[in-house]
Amino acid sequence: MAMTLSALPLDDAWRQRLDLAGRDAPDLYESLDSVRDTPHAAAIRATLDGLGASGVFCVQGVPTVVIASLERYERERVVALHAALWNQGLASLLVVLTEDIVRVFSLSRTPYSNPGDEFERRCLVETLTVSADALALKGIVYGVESGRFWEEHAKFFNPRERVDSVLLENLTRSHALLVGAGLDPDAAQALLIQTMFIAYLEDREIVGPDYFEAASGRRAKNLVGLLRTGEVARLEALFSALRIDFNGDLFVAPCSFEPDESPPIIGPPHLHVLSRFRDGHEEMGAGQMHFWGYDFKHIPIELISAVYDRFLGEREAERRERGAYYTPMFLADTVVTQVWDALPDSVREKGEFLDPACGSGIFLVRSFQRLCEHWRQTRTSTTIRWTSLLSMLSRVRGFDLNPGAVRVAVFSLYIALLEQVNPPDIRQLIKKGNVLPEVWGKTLVCRDFFAVDATAAKVDVVIGNPPWTSRRGPSRSSITWCAERKLPMPLQEDAWAFTWKAMLHLRSDGCVAFLLPAMGFLHNHSDVSVAARSRLIATARVRRVVNFADLRFQLFDGAVRAAALIIFGPAPAGQPAYRFDYWAPKADLNLKVKRLITLSSADKSFITSKAAKADPLIFKRRLWMSEPEGKLFNYLSGFTRLDQLVAIFGDVARGTAHGRGWVLGDGFKQAVAKHIGKTSYNTVRSDYVGVLPHIKIEDLPPLAIAKPDLDGAPKWQTRTVHRRGFEAAYTGDRVLIPRGVQVGRGRLRAAYCVENCTFSSIIQGLTVPAGEETRGKLLTALLNSRVLMWFAFHETASLGSDRPEIQKSELVRLPFPRPEEMPEPLRAQRAADGLVETIDRALNRPGFALDADPDDIFPEIDKLAYDYFCLSPEEIALIEDAARFILPAIQPHQGSLPAIWRGSTRRDRVAYAQVMTDALAAWFGGDHPVGARLEAHNDDLAVLKLKLDPAGRPTPYAESSDSEVRDLLAKIFKNVHQPLPGNFQLMPDFRVFDGNSLYLVKPMQLRFWLRSAALSDADAIALDLQDFAGLRKKQEGVA
Structure with missing residues (x-):
């Protein structure tokens, strides 16, 4: 269909204009020789050779911009190239260069045949000229890397029009x-x-x-x-x-x-x-x-293999029953790339791969393609012998219970095989007959993985997205298999069974790479889940965990559970404590085009096996927690916790705890009308429900329930309930706390109540014993503060990683010290008095609202809470930034645009620089002020210069517009004799020393210019300086 364009090579002039000077593979590909062992090598070669493009610009290895330099603009040829690239389904932009005009086309717009000027109207994003739009030309690549381009031109990138x-x-x-x-x-x-x-x-x-x-x-x-x-x-x-x-x-x-x-x-x-x-x-x-x-x-055959999911869309109940969800191509690519980069050459050369729940075969297809690319790289040849191809195909294997899925996998691998051979060579093979090898029933088998003998199916890599199914009946083979071997299977989650069995299929140096439910494997802190996680860490060697919790609503259509990639292998004999990578990528603007997941260095860290076993919540805390926040968290964790005062009703009822009057329990659980009367369904009659006024969750007022709030409130429609709930909390003094949390508002909710009323199980009630009313009101006010919301965000398993809720067992872990415990008892007592007075005012005067409070009561509560916990301005900044920017941005839905993604303003940067220089001056003892100056910036990237003034003269913050970002960076890196890196969006914490100056290269997004970011950056710089000073001392000692 597509005709070869025969574009011109990119010359130095165009490289300078587009700010591509110095950008080579793996960012920019211009020749076939440079395409080596990259995830989309075949597509890049096809674009350069088969379609005749001048270059392919990649972001994290994904073809994103195709560049065609032409002597003159020919619509017919550009339309054909656009259609071919649209079918390819990888790149998002086509940039056509002619004379001094640049035309930028969207590859997310459906191509039409013989479109005339309709083509430009629908697909042309912008037209730029060399003379008038120099900055905009340089901004194309930067905007693509940051994701800004997709947001600014969102109407041209409708996912529904993609191939x-x-x-x-x-x-x-x-x-x-x-x-x-x-x-x-x-x-x-x-x-x-x-x-x-x-x-x-x-x-x-x-x-x-x-x-x-x-x-x-x-x-x-x-x-x-x-x-x-x-x-x-x-x-x-x-x-x-x-x-x-x-x-x-x-x-x-x-x-x-x-x-x-x-x-x-x-x-x-x-x-x-x-x-x-x-x-x-x-x-x-x-x-x-x-x-x-x-x-x-x-x-791409990876895309075609997705038919399995779409056909199952006709049978939604079956898909949910199996726990099977289509893995998007860009997520499968991320998984395979993570595994491939960690494999030794021996496995790349001879290793065997297995997907135990292969579905449409996307992981096997991508694995086979990487094997082929490795063959080409190691043999410096683009042509692979047919016998070698068949050998590599035999090294990828799969099982699945669904025969239709296995057929799609067979089909996908057949096409993947034929893609590696030129058509004339295939026609020669046809003459021999039966070109395609048998894989159905051989290497791709319709069979229950738990019926497969592990000793007869040893492999080097087990990869895939096993079913996420729990509590679906006791007769599943996975449950039987685990029970026979006494292996833990928390909540009867099939993914745990696949994990244990996959390890048995590994050779001694093999590895497993599974997409798994993040809550069940990383965040759940129930005893059985903690025990299973500890067993996995002890009996396996975890290599890397990539927690996709923040991308929960971006990855799987229809799935509501967050995912994590866990890569692990067999543990060596007598395994000592070890550490493994922990990456927690954040949602960003690049997800708008559904082509890649940003894996930034700012989101990469490591965890030790000892810490992972000792702290059940470490994976959750490290999702967003920085080093300065860790210090604040440890400070607050050292105080008396609520569970030292409060008992949970279930424990009291079982006789395992004594509440001393402070008891926390759920409201009643309503009876489901269609189940009433069934012998297997329990119902009871309540003495309170249906008798007292009932308050709905949506009618729960902030801070306190006053008598007028219940005037005219209806009773529950029946006294018959499924469970009575904690009935002591329907009368007397108590605190009502919704289980669900509106994260974007940056605070929990709690209301003090003295009026008799009932509530359902979505609300938790905490009884306040006689004589403790003042303390109960203090707790109510603190629960409405940003301080305890911030602590709960980092301390609870679900909040910010799965469902936005706080369970009873998590609620009682919040700090609740007495004023005399605080570092400044008098300051804390004055704050406590003010907080209690706030609740008294709410009890005596209704009309408070979270959305629009004329008295600004919540900022007042926050200020008093900061004083109660004796927090410093820097600690307050950490909490305020989290409440205002981080919490509203976590787990964003498709189509949303959190404030943290927008570009920073000068005001943001001034505040950042002030916090940063103050923190560094304190580190230097205050005698040598640090000056900050923004030496260069564009819409996506900035270079901040920090300089210590030996003379002690403070220098006010300033911004320069004299230098181009890339020119300044080239000069700096030349001075320090280092190669200039490529995509700085992936290195938002990049620092380079040049004499007495320190340069920070930072994305312009607000996330990286918050005051909390300044504190984190200052900590990192201080560590760099300590390491540098230690090295100097060691060198001087040697000298």
């Missing part, structure tokens, strides 16, 4: 039409898989007009023409030829892969649906007949 969305929409529509025409769902799925395979053979010119003419009795020269005849016999004749030339089980008959079974009967209506789909010149849902069409020569 994956359009193709999968049409597959789903075609499937529905085939089922509507009488085929069962599995037969329809099989027929579409077969049709796509033939389309691939045709688009790659592996089979041509002669092939279709022979099958159709010279009535058609292509697949569409054959289908349009409406004659099933012609399609059957085509299948007969394909069965002989390619593979016996893939083309048994239309709709069938089973030679021993009678195939379903199809007719002209089914062929009509297939012709519409194959024709590709309409979006079947909308009926638009001018769509350019698919080119399976360019569509």
Whole structure:
């Protein structure tokens, strides 16, 4: 479909204009020789060689911008290139350079055939000229790396117009039409898989007009023409030829892969649906007949393998029952790349890979492709022998319970295999017959993983996204397998069973790389989960954990649980304590194009095995906690906790705790009407519910429930409940605390109550014993402060990592000291008096609101809480930044734009510099002030210079606009004799010393210019200086 463009090479002038000077592989690829062992090597080569582009610019290894330098702008050729790249589904921008004009096109816009000037209207993002838009030209690459470009031009990057969305929409529509025409769902799925395979053979010119003419009795020269005849016999004749030339089980008959079974009967209506789909010149849902069409020569097989998920979309209940969710291509790429980079050459050369729940085979396809690229790199050849390809294909294996999924995996690997061979060579192989090897039932098997003998299936790498299914019935084989071996399986989570069994399949130096539920494996602090996690850390050697909790709503369509990648292998004999990488990537603007996950150095750290076993919440705390925040957390953790005063009602009822009047319990659980009367469903009659006024969660006022709040409040509609709840909390003095947390508001909620009322289990009630009313009011006020919200954010398992809620067992771990415990008792007592007075005012005067409080009561509470805990201005800054910026930004939904993602203002940078220089001056003893100056910046990147003034003269903060960022960086790195790094967005904490000056290279996003960021950066700089001073002393000692 696409014609070769034959673009010009990028010359030095264009490199300077686009600020690409010094950017080479793995950022910028301009020649085939530079494409070596990179995740998308085949696509980059195809773009440079097959499509004739001048260059491919990558962000974290993902092709993102395709550059074409032309002598003159030719719309027809640019339209063809755009269509081919749209089908490829990787890059997001096409930048066309002609004379002194730069045209920037979106590759997320559906291509049309013969579009005329409609092409520019729909796809042209902007037109820039060399003379008038010099800064904007340099900003293209920086904006792409930071994600700013996608936000500023959001209307051009609608995910629904990308090839994956359009193709999968049409597959789903075609499937529905085939089922509507009488085929069962599995037969329809099989027929579409077969049709796509033939389309691939045709688009790659592996089979041509002669092939279709022979099958159709010279009535058609292509697949569409054959289908349009409406004659099933012609399609059957085509299948007969394909069965002989390619593979016996893939083309048994239309709709069938089973030679021993009678195939379903199809007719002209089914062929009509297939012709519409194959024709590709309409979006079947909308009926638009001018769509350019698919080119399976360019569509990645990783994308095509996603048909499994979309077909299962017709059976949502089945998908949820299996716990199977389609793994997005960019997430699968991240997983495979993480594993591949850690593998020794011996495994890359000879190692075997296994996906125990392979689904559509995306992990196996990407693993096979990396094996092929490694072969090319180590042999400096682009052509791989057929026998070598078959050997590598035999090294990737998979199991799955779903036969349809295994068929899709077979189909995917067949295409992945053929992609490695030039069409003329394939046509030579066809002459020998049965080109494709048998993989169904051989290396790809429809079988329960827990029925597989581990000793007979040893491999070097186990990789995949095993089912996340829990509490789905006691008869699952995973439960039986774990029970027989006395292996823990918290909440009967299948992923735990897959984890234990995967280890048995490893050779001595092998590794497992699984996408797993983050809550169950990292954050849950129940006894059984902690024990299982400790056992895994002790019996395996964990190598890396990548916690995707903040990307919870960005990764899986329909899944609501956060994911984590855990890479681990067998533990060496007598394993001592060890440490492993812990990465916690954050959602950012780059997720808007769904192409990559930003893995920034600011989000990378390590955890020791000893710490991971000793602290059940370490993975949660390290999601967002910086070093300065760690110090504040340790300070607050040292105070008396609420659990030293409060007992949980369940423990009291069981006789395992004594509450001394302070008892915390849930409200009643309502009875489900349809279950009432069933012998297996318990109901009881309450003496309070249905008798007292009832308060709903949405009607719970802030701070206190006054008598007018309950005037006219209805009673619960029945006295019959499933559980009575903690009935002592329906009367008397108590504190009502919602379990759910509105994280964006930056505070928990609590209301002091003396009026009789009932509440449901979504609210927790804490009884306050007689004589302790003042202390109860103090607790209520503190629970409404940002201080305890900040502490709860870092201390609780779920808040900020899974569901926004706080459980009873977590609530009682909050600090609640008496004023006399504080470093400044008088200051704390004055604050306590003010906090109690606030609650008294709320009890006596209704009308407070969280959204708009005329008395500004919550800032007053925060100020008093800061005084109560005797916090410093720096500690207050940490909490304020978290409440105002971090908490509203955690786990953002698709389409949201948290404030922390926006660019910083000069005011933000001034505040950052002030905190930074004050902190460093304190480190130097105050005698040598530190000056800060922004030496260069653009919309995405800044260079901050810090300089110690020996004369003791403070220098006010200033910003310069005289230097270009890249020019200044080149000068600095030349002075220190270091190579200039590439993407600084991935190194937001980059620091370089040059004489008496320290340069910080920082992204311009607000996240990196908060006051809390300044404190964290100051700590890191102080450590650098300590290391430097230690090195100097050691050198002087040697001298």
